Amino acid sequence: MQISFTLNGRPTTVDVEPATLVAELLREQLNLTGTHIGCDTSQCGACVVHLDGLPVKSCTLLAPALDGASLLTIEGLQGVPGSNRMHPMQEAFREHHGLQCGFCTPGMLMTAVALATEKPDLTEADVRHGLEGNICRCTGYQNIVVSVMAGAAAMNAKGE
Amino acid sequence: MGNVIGIGAAPKRKEDQRFLTGRGNYVSDIKRPGMTAGVFVRSPHGHAVLRGIDKSAALASPGVIAVLTGDDVADDGLGSLPCGWGITDAKGVPMKEPPFPMLAQDKVRFVGDMVAFVIAETPEQANAGAELLKIDYEVLSSVVGVLEAVRPDAPQLFDDVPNNICCDWELGDKAAVETAFKKAAHVAKLSLVNNRLIGNPMEPRAAIAEYEPGTDRFTLWTTSQFPHVVRFLMGALVLNIPQHKLRVVAPDVGGGFGVKQFHYGEEAVITWAAKRVMRPVKWVASRSEGYVSDRHGRDHVTEAELALDETGKFLAFRVNTLANMGGYLSTFGPNIPTNLYGPLLGGVYTTPAIYCNVKVVFTNTVPVDAYRGAGRPEATFVLERIVDVAASEMGIDRVELRRRNMIPKEAYPYQTPVLVQYDSGDPMGCLDGALVAADVKNFGVRKAASASKGKFRGLGYSTYVEACGLAPSRFAGRLGARGGLYESATVRVHPTGQVTVMIGTHNHGQGHETTFAQIVSDKLGVAFENVDIVFGDTDRVQFGMGTYGSRSLVVGGAALSKATDKVIVKGKKIAAHLLEASEADIQFEAGKFSVAGTDRIKTFEEIAGAAYVPHDYPLEVLEPGLEEQAYYDPVNFTYPGGCHIAEVEVDPETGTVTLVNYTAVDDVGTVINPMIVEGQLHGGIVQGVGQALFENAVYDEGSGQLLSGSLMDYCMPRADHLPMMKVATHSTLCTHTPMGVKGCGEVGTIGSPAAVINAVVDALSHLGVTHVDMPATPNRIWRLLQNASLPVAAE
Numbered sequence: 001m002q003i004s005f006t007l008n009g010r011p012t013t014v015d016v017e018p019a020t021l022v023a024e025l026l027r028e029q030l031n032l033t034g035t036h037i038g039c040d041t042s043q044c045g046a047c048v049v050h051l052d053g054l055p056v057k058s059c060t061l062l063a064p065a066l067d068g069a070s071l072l073t074i075e076g077l078q079g080v081p082g083s084n085r086m087h088p089m090q091e092a093f094r095e096h097h098g099l100q101c102g103f104c105t106p107g108m109l110m111t112a113v114a115l116a117t118e119k120p121d122l123t124e125a126d127v128r129h130g131l132e133g134n135i136c137r138c139t140g141y142q143n144i145v146v147s148v149m150a151g152a153a154a155m156n157a158k159g160e
Numbered sequence: 161m162g163n164v165i166g167i168g169a170a171p172k173r174k175e176d177q178r179f180l181t182g183r184g185n186y187v188s189d190i191k192r193p194g195m196t197a198g199v200f201v202r203s204p205h206g207h208a209v210l211r212g213i214d215k216s217a218a219l220a221s222p223g224v225i226a227v228l229t230g231d232d233v234a235d236d237g238l239g240s241l242p243c244g245w246g247i248t249d250a251k252g253v254p255m256k257e258p259p260f261p262m263l264a265q266d267k268v269r270f271v272g273d274m275v276a277f278v279i280a281e282t283p284e285q286a287n288a289g290a291e292l293l294k295i296d297y298e299v300l301s302s303v304v305g306v307l308e309a310v311r312p313d314a315p316q317l318f319d320d321v322p323n324n325i326c327c328d329w330e331l332g333d334k335a336a337v338e339t340a341f342k343k344a345a346h347v348a349k350l351s352l353v354n355n356r357l358i359g360n361p362m363e364p365r366a367a368i369a370e371y372e373p374g375t376d377r378f379t380l381w382t383t384s385q386f387p388h389v390v391r392f393l394m395g396a397l398v399l400n401i402p403q404h405k406l407r408v409v410a411p412d413v414g415g416g417f418g419v420k421q422f423h424y425g426e427e428a429v430i431t432w433a434a435k436r437v438m439r440p441v442k443w444v445a446s447r448s449e450g451y452v453s454d455r456h457g458r459d460h461v462t463e464a465e466l467a468l469d470e471t472g473k474f475l476a477f478r479v480n481t482l483a484n485m486g487g488y489l490s491t492f493g494p495n496i497p498t499n500l501y502g503p504l505l506g507g508v509y510t511t512p513a514i515y516c517n518v519k520v521v522f523t524n525t526v527p528v529d530a531y532r533g534a535g536r537p538e539a540t541f542v543l544e545r546i547v548d549v550a551a552s553e554m555g556i557d558r559v560e561l562r563r564r565n566m567i568p569k570e571a572y573p574y575q576t577p578v579l580v581q582y583d584s585g586d587p588m589g590c591l592d593g594a595l596v597a598a599d600v601k602n603f604g605v606r607k608a609a610s611a612s613k614g615k616f617r618g619l620g621y622s623t624y625v626e627a628c629g630l631a632p633s634r635f636a637g638r639l640g641a642r643g644g645l646y647e648s649a650t651v652r653v654h655p656t657g658q659v660t661v662m663i664g665t666h667n668h669g670q671g672h673e674t675t676f677a678q679i680v681s682d683k684l685g686v687a688f689e690n691v692d693i694v695f696g697d698t699d700r701v702q703f704g705m706g707t708y709g710s711r712s713l714v715v716g717g718a719a720l721s722k723a724t725d726k727v728i729v730k731g732k733k734i735a736a737h738l739l740e741a742s743e744a745d746i747q748f749e750a751g752k753f754s755v756a757g758t759d760r761i762k763t764f765e766e767i768a769g770a771a772y773v774p775h776d777y778p779l780e781v782l783e784p785g786l787e788e789q790a791y792y793d794p795v796n797f798t799y800p801g802g803c804h805i806a807e808v809e810v811d812p813e814t815g816t817v818t819l820v821n822y823t824a825v826d827d828v829g830t831v832i833n834p835m836i837v838e839g840q841l842h843g844g845i846v847q848g849v850g851q852a853l854f855e856n857a858v859y860d861e862g863s864g865q866l867l868s869g870s871l872m873d874y875c876m877p878r879a880d881h882l883p884m885m886k887v888a889t890h891s892t893l894c895t896h897t898p899m900g901v902k903g904c905g906e907v908g909t910i911g912s913p914a915a916v917i918n919a920v921v922d923a924l925s926h927l928g929v930t931h932v933d934m935p936a937t938p939n940r941i942w943r944l945l946q947n948a949s950l951p952v953a954a955e
Contacts, residue, residue: 033189034182036414038362039447043871046362074182090180094172097839101669102179103186103362103414124884131879135871137362137415138669140846140908141879143839 003067008076014063022058022066023047026073034074034106038135045134048107048114049073055114057133074106077113088158089113089151098147100138108134108144116152124149162689164751166682167899170835174673174693184412187366187381192440195368196225198430199286200443201276201293202452203268206302206524206864207315210264210275214294218278221292223285226437228277228429230265238262238432239398241425241488245495247327247520247640255327255520258318260488260527262398262425268297269317269487270524271864272452277429279437302524302864306461306482309523317487317522324522326485327494331502332515332578337467340476340513344467348550354538355934356459356484356857357850358451358874359531361668363414365454366444367427369434377405380431384410385421385666386706391698393423393491399432406431410696413668417847418530419454420668421708422491426453451869456857457531459484460497460538466546472556474565476513479505479542483520486527493529494520499639500535500627506576507543508587508625508801509565514578524864530708532847533909536626541934544622544914548921549930558918562591562623573895580627582799583895590825591623593890594803598823603807616810617820618923622915625801628903629714632794645705646793649720651680651727653786655772657765658690661723664704665716666696670905671836672712676720678832679899683724685751685764702789710903713832714798714894721898722790730786731767737778738762738770798894798902802826804845806915810923815942817853817920822885824911829894829902837904841887844908850877851909852916856935875935924948 004013007030016025026032026049035058038044047058050072051065077087089112092098099105108131115122115130122130127148128141136144165171178184215227240259247255264275276293280286303309303317309324317324341347367382378401384390387408394408395401413420426443434441445453461482467475483497502516551561567574569586576582595601603619610617630636633644650662659680667673677691694700704716728748735753736743745756751764762770770777771786807821824841831837854875858867868874893900913934920936921929927948932940 027189031191032182033186034184036186036363037188038364038414039871041447041870041872044362044447078181084177086180093180094176097173097835099176099179100671100839100843101362101415102175102184102412105179106182109180125880128880128882135362135876135878137360137417137847137876138843139839140842140844140877140885141882142842142885145879145884 001064003064005066005068006070008072016063018062018064020063022049022061022063025063026058032073032075036103036106038103043135044104045111046104046107048110048134050110050114055111074109077109087113088154089116092151092154093147096143096147096150098139098144104134104136108136112148112151115148116155120152120156122149122152162687164681164685165678165688167678167830167832169678170833171674171678171688173671174677175671186363186412186414187368187383188444190368190381192368192370195440195442196279196281196437197283197286198433198441198443199278199283199290200274200426201278201290203264203271203273203275205268205297205299206271206304207300208268208297209300210266210268211296211298213276217292217294218289221285221289223281224278224289225281226279226433227289227293228263228433228436229275230261230263233261233263234265241423242393242397243489243493244491244642245640246642247329247494247498249328250330255494256321257489258321262428270526271866272526273487274425277433279433279441302862304523304525304859304861304864306484306521306523308861309521310482310519317524321522326489326520326522328519329498330517333513334515336513337476337478337515341467344475345470346468346550346554348466348468348546348553350464350546350549350931352462352542352545352931353933354458354460354462354541355851357457357531357855358857359417359419359454359457360876361415361417361419364445364447364450365420365426367430368440368442369431370440371435371438373438377407378431378434379407379409380427381409381411382427383413383420385413385416385668385708387666387696387698388664388704389706390423390427394428394431398428407699410666413666416668416707417532418457418534418708421706422455422529448870451874452526452866455490455529456486456526457528457534458538459528462542464542464546466550468550468554472554472561472564474509474511477505477511479516481518483518484525484528485520485522486525487522488527490527490529493527495640496530496535497538501539503578503580504536504539504627505543506578507540508567508623510567512577525859532844533906536906537848537910537913540622540624540910541914544624545917545931548918552925552930558621562621563588580797582625583796584892585625585799585801585827586890586892587623587625587801590801590803590827590890593825593888594805594823597825597886597888598805598821600805610809614812616812616923618808618810618919618921620806620915620917620919620922622804622911622918624911625799626906626910627797627799628710628906629794629798629897630709630711632796644793646791647705647711647715647719648703648789648791649716649723650702650787650789651723653727653768655769657686657768659684659686660692660694661720662694662701663716663720664701664706665712666707668707670707670712670840671833675713675832675836676717679717679720680724683721684727710905713901714897714903715792715794717901718794718898719790719792722792723788726788726790727786730788733782734767734770735762795896798829798897800826800828800902800904800907802907802911804911804915806919808916808919808923810920810941812945815938815945817936817941819849819853819916820883822883824885824887824908825890826907827891827902828889828904828907829891830900831889831891832901837889838887840904841908842885844906845885845912846877846882848909848912849916852913852934852936854935
């Protein structure tokens, strides 16, 4: 079937098998491999994207659900494709060493941006609770929590 | 021009740009023209005779290209998966080493054992084809626990391995230990289980293989921590592919923790299959598949006894362990519970006599091998637990008992009775630092505050040492390593002065692209941004043993340091010629070659240019070019260590243990990048906390089914399980590595389980609890409190 949606700000039309998961569509058909698949039980959160501004695990969403919607992936987070300018949350993760192997990072960032958008004055407890659906095996979460709080503050300062 | 960023600075990581923007290059991201999809068919039984496989329906299924089984492996005369270590028993008899076929032949020995490989046009078609395979199993009884496996009536995995014992290994002076126990004023005893763990790097394993008939070359992309070792073992010992016809690439790898440091059968099957079907073949494991095929870790059952004199001095330590090997010997399998365990039983103490017996046992479970820490967390756990038991029984303060037995700083180098000689350390300094950082003096106030809320608060210590920087090759060879374990680095200076380093270690989260660039920037005076680190490709990197055992900086960094020294030596020769001075008069400092006592200078860039495009060059004595290679073999292990202090709160109503404070003061030697070291400590500690409080791989005795086979059943630490940790370093310098480094990748995981469990036991000690097995889940604690038949409400 044919579906049309906005992908990282651009109108997109694709033919998909109805049983295709959004994570597969992105990775296999659209070559957007920044969205990662770390599990098969919707536990790890490496595949989080924004659907109409809300964070969703793209491994649990079927592609037809995208029709008419707006999808933001890690590749679109910077805003300006191809530039080295980064989103304040990405900058915060770099500044505070909020990543090691990088595999959970796209999902962490997408979740973090959604958390900061939803509640501008995030507490540490908010961040830890909000990251419950994202597993990181490398960092022990400490620098991720620090990064998210710093990133949220930077987003507020820039009005993003 | 960028800046020199040297040793001790904390630049932001070079690798982050691509990871933050979704532009990493992991194996599962790679696509090749004409690529097919492969699916492994795995045994659903823990133990069964494989009577036959009917491929016909699967082969007729739409899109299926081929179905490969153990018979095809045998027909092609391929080898067994090799074990890299051969240990022996006390009499020198080699371990039992049954073959480990890449696809099962005759029998399956664990749930997840590979039976067939189905290749199709798409993953969906491969899965559909796999469903149609008719596999005739004669199901046998499984044995999964080590205590059960060594019983005379236990199911036998192999006809020629009596009682399922691979090796009955020992270390230490048994007679001296027995004598010391006779003189003891007190003997502390402890039985414990070191729980089985599953490493769970966030990136599942994956591989793609391709065969080019035009050049007769194979390429394997694999999620590996050591691509050269995969090329060597797989090419030379399994598939009979000459090394120059086999390229192994491990690009960005999403975490390893040991899980990706073995040569897996999947790699061999896929590489072999790519030539059979003459098309690229790709396989990506699901998380569930990883649970039953990634090598597991730990899984010990141990009896320990510590003999003390009346003042609390340790006289002797005796440890008997049954270690689970799983169904086959994995790459490092038998080395982990023996050589990486027994030699660490001295800990930071002056115990004069130690004896350790380890029975290495086969069971119907996933093969067990190295997982972050590997052997050393198990040793630390036994020792640090029994010290607490002894302190409690003798009525001596836990910290005081540790102090009375600690190796003083001035006693280093210190020869232990279990092979290893610690070159340097200051355990007392780490302990003192941690006591302050953890605010131990006000613990009583916090405990009272918890009690007022009906909670039990406990404090736990772990003062520990580990051995890393694998490995001094001669020493390792005597212990049974079938190959040396040195490391190599090539420093290629380009004609314009930028530098590319080719190094045999592998970066999968540790920040090598940054740390190693700092070393080069520091030593050569080249801008940090002008140094790139290349790893993970056997066509680009000369050779290397990869990354495990906290060896990358210790062994690889040392090779890199040596190679940069060689660049300076050659640069001085070129400078001497250009400056018409004697080589002995050339100085190199801050990126400039100068003639001593003059203002005659050549910059590093000028020397680089002169090396490649010379008009005027001493060709008769010196070759052009500025590229140097060095290999480094350490003379000893390095011995990082430290003191960890955990503080927990137990809710007696639910049995929930909450980690409320965590403090670590570690001696990791010279710190190249403190930001990265801190991150390694955080991550390591939380993996150890995971072992202590959450994680447990559980098998069903009899059926051999893995009951904790998904992220829903196997509890991983999450952000809201944890407090903000305090980590710091208290470094003494390693005396034998070029930069004084000791390694920091595993310390967190080694030190933390004992600290956490000691804190849990401390919280419950007023109820008569003397030991808690890991993981200290709410269920386990709640049952313990009920069975204690004691008042459980806080005062």
